[in-house]
């Protein structure tokens with residue numbers, strides 16, 4: 219995948235696991251979200267009630283196959299072992315996860331996404347070989363309990379002004395009411411959990427977000 223293809227893939231990035239689906243079947247949620255136009259998917263099986271062990275791997279494998287069928291890049295959150303086992307297209311790691319440079323070294327052919335919260339972390343992620351950045355939280359979120367303080371789209375502007383041209387998504391509290399400023403600030407796309415996964419119609423939610431970010 220070249221850099222422009224990655225920018226396009228990051229346009230509408232769904233991040234989720236079973237705890238984010240409000241009791242709905244995560245497979246059905248992903249299927250609907252793909253029909254609604256998501257361009258990338260991250261399997262993030264985390265939080266209260268998250269599956270573990272074989273059940274987690276089994277769900278991951280099913281979602282992985284669904285993404286492959288629809289040519290939607292499949293990214294695994296945090297876990298290198300799981301990313302390899304599921305033959306993921308990439309991995310997303312945070313500042314508290316394994317050192318990015320080492321992950322980059324080991325997973326040479328995968329997309330490596332890194333969470334960055336300010337221009338310094340963005341610069342470090344670039345140096346460590348990140349393919350894209352996730353910047354947030356853009357707005358208040360209840361999905362990630364250990365999320366840092368809200369940064370707002372202004373942080374994306376600061377990172378861009380600092381000369382970082384890497385593909386970049388905003389994440390955290392983004393929905394149809396507040397997605398536009400994230401794109402205007404210089405993001406290639408938005409990453410959302412609840413705005414799609416917990417919607418009564420994930421398909422319609424994705425379609426609506428798609429229209430907003432492509433306006």
Ligand code: TZP
Pocket residue numbers: 233354355358359360361362365389390391392409410411412413
């Ligand atoms: N990283 C920063 S905020 C966040 C993650 C995984 C959660 C975003 O969830 P939501 O429901 O889109 O606010």
Ligand code: MG
Pocket residue numbers: 295296310311312313315
């Ligand atoms: Mg992490």
